[in-house]
Amino acid sequence: MTTQPDPVRLKHRHLEQIAMTALRAARLLTECGARVRVAHEGAALIVRGLGAECLGLRTGYGSQEITVSSGVNTITRMMTVGPHGVNHRLDHALRAMAARVAKGGMSVEDTEREMDRLITETPRHSPFVVALAVGVACAAFGRLLGVDWQAFGAVLLAGAVGQYVRHLLLRRGLNSYVVAAAIAFLAAFLGGFGARLAGSGTINLAMMASILLLVPGVPATNAQTDIMDGFPTMGSARAVAVIMVMVFATTGVWLAEIMLGVR
Amino acid sequence: MIWLHLLHQAFFGAVAAAGFGVLFNFGPRALLGCAAAGALALAVRTLGQDAGWSLELASFAAAVATGFAMRLLREPLGPAGNAMALAGCIPMVPGAFFGQAILGMFAVTGPHPENADATVLLAMESMMRVIFTLAAIGAGLAIPSYLLRTRDF
Numbered sequence: 001m002t003t004q005p006d007p008v009r010l011k012h013r014h015l016e017q018i019a020m021t022a023l024r025a026a027r028l029l030t031e032c033g034a035r036v037r038v039a040h041e042g043a044a045l046i047v048r049g050l051g052a053e054c055l056g057l058r059t060g061y062g063s064q065e066i067t068v069s070s071g072v073n074t075i076t077r078m079m080t081v082g083p084h085g086v087n088h089r090l091d092h093a094l095r096a097m098a099a100r101v102a103k104g105g106m107s108v109e110d111t112e113r114e115m116d117r118l119i120t121e122t123p124r125h126s127p128f129v130v131a132l133a134v135g136v137a138c139a140a141f142g143r144l145l146g147v148d149w150q151a152f153g154a155v156l157l158a159g160a161v162g163q164y165v166r167h168l169l170l171r172r173g174l175n176s177y178v179v180a181a182a183i184a185f186l187a188a189f190l191g192g193f194g195a196r197l198a199g200s201g202t203i204n205l206a207m208m209a210s211i212l213l214l215v216p217g218v219p220a221t222n223a224q225t226d227i228m229d230g231f232p233t234m235g236s237a238r239a240v241a242v243i244m245v246m247v248f249a250t251t252g253v254w255l256a257e258i259m260l261g262v263r
Numbered sequence: 264m265i266w267l268h269l270l271h272q273a274f275f276g277a278v279a280a281a282g283f284g285v286l287f288n289f290g291p292r293a294l295l296g297c298a299a300a301g302a303l304a305l306a307v308r309t310l311g312q313d314a315g316w317s318l319e320l321a322s323f324a325a326a327v328a329t330g331f332a333m334r335l336l337r338e339p340l341g342p343a344g345n346a347m348a349l350a351g352c353i354p355m356v357p358g359a360f361f362g363q364a365i366l367g368m369f370a371v372t373g374p375h376p377e378n379a380d381a382t383v384l385l386a387m388e389s390m391m392r393v394i395f396t397l398a399a400i401g402a403g404l405a406i407p408s409y410l411l412r413t414r415d416f
Contacts, residue, residue, distance in 0.1 A: 033287070086286070086287040086288070087287070087288045088284075088287050088288050088289045088290075088293065088343070088346055089288050089289070089290055090288070091346075092342065092343060092346075095342070123290070124288055125285050125288060129285065130285055130286055133281070133282045133284075133285035133286065134282055134283070134285070134286050135282075136278060136282045137278065137279045137280075137281075137282020137283050137285075137286070138282075140275040140276075140278035140279040140282065140354070141275075141279045141354055143271070143275045144272060144275050144276065144279065144305065144354060145359055163286070205359070208358075208359040208362050208363075209359070211358075211362070212358050212359070213286070214358075215353075215356050215358030215361075217283070217349075217352075217353040217356040217358075218287065218349065218353075220356065220397055220401070221349055221352070221397075221400060221401045221404060223401075224397075224398065224401030224402070224405065225401065225404075225405055228405055228409075246358070246361045246362075246365070247365060249362070250361070250362050250365035250366060250369075251365075253362055253366065254365075254366060254369055257366075
């Protein structure tokens with residue numbers, strides 16, 4: 001009986017580490033709002049840089065799978081994808097990391113450490129700054145829609161409060177569609193009430209402008225691009241998620257209109 | 264007066280795009296790119312609409328112009344140009360039309376709807392505008408990136 005380790009099993013363990021590291025990068029890219037093609041390219045670059053070959057990747061809305069090989073050994077692994085958001089700086093930092101790994105010289109451990117570092121050290125705007133910026137964006141959006149100047153401040157305030165409360169609710173892990181309905185109600189109510197107090201003649205538009213922070217513009221365009229890139233399953237899933245968010249958000253506006261007696 | 268309207272739309276397009284850029288966690292330098300993209304997109308859309316184009320056609324032209332501009336400025340902007348073009352087009356996403364469409368449908372399904380025919384027609388029109396405008400923005404942004412595809416990741 002031999003005491004030497006089984007070379008095939010060792011190879012599989014190493015392949016598994018490569019597969020899981022590449023999947024983690026693909027998952028993070030997807031959660032940052034990257035298109036499927038970008039997530040797949042990033043994962044494939046990492047697999048190649050770590051010395052294996054990427055045979056295939058599948059991205060669904062809630063999970064991703066990868067098959068990597070080295071010689072005659074092949075392994076397939078799956079990973080769950082978390083909530084989909086948009087984080088441009090982390091997205092591009094991960095892409096740059098994938099390009100560095102592809103050049104060679106980094107191990108699985110180095111790559112994992114680098115991903116940990118990017119997650120913790122990539123700068124983020126503070127929730128207060130984001131809330132203020134979103135409020136200003138909603139008010140500007142309102143002007144583009146035809147909201148009068150009297151309602152401008154109300155929309156700004158409603159958008160900012162809506163974004164800050166959304167941040168708090170999402171951080172507590174609440175369902176994103178329920179959050180969309182709740183924030184739409186809060187922002188539309190505040191925007192409509194404030195616009196009425198200010199003597200605005202565009203209360204309806206002010207209510208709509210106040211909830212524009214909820215419009216999922218990036219997933220809506222990603223849905224089309226994914227379909228054009230040859231990933232209709234993910235594209236369709238994104239489109240359905242966009243419709244769901246908008247239906248829940250509109251329900252919130254509808255409730256706010258009833259509360260304010262606006263028709 | 265037309266120029267004033269154009270300036271107004273471009274300015275608020277820039278402000279809205281930069282505001283959403285903060286939400287999407289763009290860096291300070293990239294936020295300037297988002298604002299420029301937003302100003303360009305809204306200026307082109309406004310010029311198109313002033314020329315009598317439909318919202319959908321004007322949005323398509325604006326997205327194509329923004330996509331090409333960000334591609335041509337790839338040298339100073341780097342690979343983030345695509346994302347900036349997308350952020351610049353966010354103020355053109357017809358979220359308010361979607362709301363009007365759903366609210367119209369809610370109104371029709373009430374116990375005693377008033378002017379049901381007109382309300383349904385308006386809701387359907389709003390929904391079609393959402394679909395066609397979103398498709399126009401998506402296609403307008405995608406075409407330059409496919410035509411001028413680069414190898415950098």
